Amino acid sequence: MSAFLKLSPQDNVQVALRAAPAGTPLSGAGSVVTLTDVSMAHKVTDQPIPAGALVVKYGLPIGVATQDIPAGAHVHVHNIRSRYTATHYRAEEAGLSHD
Amino acid sequence: MTEMLGYARSDGRKGIRNVVAVAYLVECAHFVAREVVAEFRGQPVHLIGFPGCYPNDYAQAMMERLCTHPNVGAVLLVSLGCESFNRSRLEAVIAATGRPVETLVIQKAGGSRETIRKGAAFVARALEEIATLPRVPMQVSDLTVATICGGSDGTSGISGNPAAGLAFDALVKQGATCIFEETGELIGCEHIMAERAATPELAEELKACVAKAARYYETLGYGSFAAGNATGGLSTIEEKSLGAYVKSGASPISGIIKPGDLPPTGGLYLMDVVPDGEVRFGFPNIADNAEIVEMIASGAHLTLFITGRGSVVGSAISPVIKICANPETYRALAGDMDVNAGAVIEGEKSLSEVAEEILARIMATAAGEETRSEGLGHQEFILTYKSFTPAGPACLPKSA
Numbered sequence: 001m002s003a004f005l006k007l008s009p010q011d012n013v014q015v016a017l018r019a020a021p022a023g024t025p026l027s028g029a030g031s032v033v034t035l036t037d038v039s040m041a042h043k044v045t046d047q048p049i050p051a052g053a054l055v056v057k058y059g060l061p062i063g064v065a066t067q068d069i070p071a072g073a074h075v076h077v078h079n080i081r082s083r084y085t086a087t088h089y090r091a092e093e094a095g096l097s098h099d
Numbered sequence: 100m101t102e103m104l105g106y107a108r109s110d111g112r113k114g115i116r117n118v119v120a121v122a123y124l125v126e127c128a129h130f131v132a133r134e135v136v137a138e139f140r141g142q143p144v145h146l147i148g149f150p151g152c153y154p155n156d157y158a159q160a161m162m163e164r165l166c167t168h169p170n171v172g173a174v175l176l177v178s179l180g181c182e183s184f185n186r187s188r189l190e191a192v193i194a195a196t197g198r199p200v201e202t203l204v205i206q207k208a209g210g211s212r213e214t215i216r217k218g219a220a221f222v223a224r225a226l227e228e229i230a231t232l233p234r235v236p237m238q239v240s241d242l243t244v245a246t247i248c249g250g251s252d253g254t255s256g257i258s259g260n261p262a263a264g265l266a267f268d269a270l271v272k273q274g275a276t277c278i279f280e281e282t283g284e285l286i287g288c289e290h291i292m293a294e295r296a297a298t299p300e301l302a303e304e305l306k307a308c309v310a311k312a313a314r315y316y317e318t319l320g321y322g323s324f325a326a327g328n329a330t331g332g333l334s335t336i337e338e339k340s341l342g343a344y345v346k347s348g349a350s351p352i353s354g355i356i357k358p359g360d361l362p363p364t365g366g367l368y369l370m371d372v373v374p375d376g377e378v379r380f381g382f383p384n385i386a387d388n389a390e391i392v393e394m395i396a397s398g399a400h401l402t403l404f405i406t407g408r409g410s411v412v413g414s415a416i417s418p419v420i421k422i423c424a425n426p427e428t429y430r431a432l433a434g435d436m437d438v439n440a441g442a443v444i445e446g447e448k449s450l451s452e453v454a455e456e457i458l459a460r461i462m463a464t465a466a467g468e469e470t471r472s473e474g475l476g477h478q479e480f481i482l483t484y485k486s487f488t489p490a491g492p493a494c495l496p497k498s499a
Contacts, residue, residue: 001446007257015253015332017444040427040444041253041407042332055334058256058345060291062338075334082335084286084313085322089329 002027004044008059013043013075015057020044026072035072043075055080103465105237106172109197113237114169115400115465116143118416119225121175121218122166123148124189125182131211132177135218140476144222145415147480154183157358157485163192164359164396166200170416172229173199175221177214180206199225240274240365242465245394245402245417246346247280249387252331252407252425256342258443258453259405259424264348265454266403266461267367271350276362278394279347280370282312283323283383287337288344292369295352300493304355305369312373312383319382327408331425346405355494357487358393364496370394371490380484388412388479391419401464403457411435413472415480420460420470422453437471 004014004027014026016038024034029046038044043057049069054061063080073079077089105113121144123132129148136146147165149158166174166189174193178186186202193200201221208214246263248255267277285292289309296302316322322336333339353366362368372390373383384390387410391402395417402419404410409428413419423429426441433439438456442448464470 005257015257017446039332041425043253043334057338058341060287060337060341062287062341063335076332077329077334080334082322082337084336085316085324087324087329087335088321088326090326093326094329 006046007057010059011056012045012047012049013055013057014046016040016042016044029071032071034074035070036074038074045069045071045073045075047071103237103462104234105241106169106232107235108169110167112169112398113235113241114171115237115467116170116416116418117172117229117232118143118145118170119173119175119222119229120145120147120166120171120416121177121222122162124176124178124184124186125152126150127152127179127182128177128205131205131214131218134215135175135177135222138219139222139226142226144226145478147415147482149184149482151484152182154185155484155486157487158482159185159189160359161393161396161482162189165392165416166193167196167198168395168398168416170400171198172232173225175218175225176200176202177218178202178204180204199228237465239270242270242400243276243278243362243398244270244461245278245280245391245399246405247387247390247394247402248343248346248405249412250406250408250410251328251333251339251342253333254331254425254441254444255405255407256345258450259407259422259440260342260346262440262443262450262453262457263346263403263405263422265451266457267346267348268350269454269458270461271348271365271367274365276365276398277367278356278362278370278397278399279367280372280390280394281323281343281384282308282369282371282373283316284336284340284343285309286313286322287340292344292352295349297351297353297496298493301352301354304491304494305352308355308369308371308373311375315373315378315383318378331408353496355490356397357490358485359396360490361398366496370397374485375488376486379486383485385483386481388414389481389483392480392482401461405440409435411472411477412479413470413475413477415478418464418470419472419477420457420464421472422457435471435475
């Protein structure tokens with residue numbers, strides 16, 4: 001079973017079904033591999049997302065890219081933001097140490 | 100399958116538990132009430148209460164609903180004496196249902212020690228008295244089932260919540276009443292949710308109550324999003340919302356209720372938990388149990404609690420079935436979990452197999468089997484200040 005799940009065909013992110021080391025291939029995304037280690041249930045892009053573009057999961061927007069995100073990159077609080085309310089998180093615990 | 104036998108209550112509803120509720124009516128009476136409950140460890144005696152000294156219509160209405168919930172067989176009210184809570188009205192509402200009820204006022208009963216002694220004597224008598232209540236056959240259509248997710252992570256929206264959604268669809272099909280909640284965690288889903296409304300007017304109300312939640316949380320400066328959600332891979336409130344939304348299943352939405360409203364018919368209801376009017380009294384729900392209490396006040400016999408990070412809570416009055424979405428969390432906290440939906444993440448089970456497991460747990464729990472949190476003695480309860488205006492006419496279906 002692939003380590004990654006694409007929930008909807010319109011999505012530009014995939015979800016890690018288990019912890020995936022850097023270099024893990026994404027699901028049905030050709031040569032795209034994870035650029036860093038990724039924790040279970042975190043997201044990775046399977047295509048480049050330009051700054052300002054919508055990040056799509058479940059076929060629906062979950063936020064906006066705050067910077068250009070290359071294919072295979074970890075997508076999280078450091079490079080996307082809510083279109084509603086800001087996300088509160090503790091940086092040391094948000095699984096970002098490798099980024 | 101085990102037959103469901105309910106406790107017949109005078110309002111026609113049936114209970115799946117027969118609890119003696121011990122309720123403090125101000126924080127100053129909390130310790131004394133807790134000491135009464137402590138004498139009955141392992142027996143169905145549950146502590147509930149309201150801590151505030153200032154009057155609040157919402158808290159009064161909630162306590163009336165909770166004390167006359169079908170899972171409650173008798174009530175002891177513990178008052179300090181000088182608080183604002185209208186204890187005589189609460190006692191009258193309970194007495195009118197035929198339930199044994201007694202009010203002890205600490206300032207008149209001789210202080211802490213005497214109140215604890217008298218309270219324990221009442222509870223012992225009440226337990227004996229309600230043990231002989233008649234049991235009547237109960238159908239799935241007699242059940243009200245609530246759902247909540249707490250301690251969510253990136254697994255919640257792909258295993259536990261969609262499995263709970265399938266279970267909800269099966270319950271609605273059999274005529275049960277199902278309640279989902281937390282409009283603050285539906286932000287970003289309002290348009291897809293509105294498409295499921297039973298009427299166009301209800302669709303507008305659904306969008307309006309999510310917009311209200313977004314405004315409310317905006318004023319407070321925080322979304323309904325905890326730091327642990329981000330640790331678990333969730334990045335924004337919209338992402339958390341979409342994962343949470345799927346636990347409502349795919350049935351049409353019959354109506355919107357506010358905390359304490361009893362749904363007039365079976366079907367699927369959204370509970371609007373965000374107060375009306377200007378922001379007052381702080382966060383809508385300070386922790387998961389506040390919402391569980393509100394759904395119990397609206398008649399929930401039991402609650403499905405889907406967790407990714409790993410919540411261990413139960414509840415006073417109505418059992419909580421814990422569904423763990425994350426397989427690693429399940430292995431770490433198996434003693435607290437009733438269903439392992441993490442098996443979906445590991446490719447060992449399908450969503451519909453987990454949904455079947457959830458339905459089987461619901462039936463067993465309704466038939467009297469203890470959930471994990473019940474077995475461990477969990478009885479969490481929170482009730483704080485809020486204010487609501489009544490739900491508008493477009494929010495509810497015509498009573499059957």
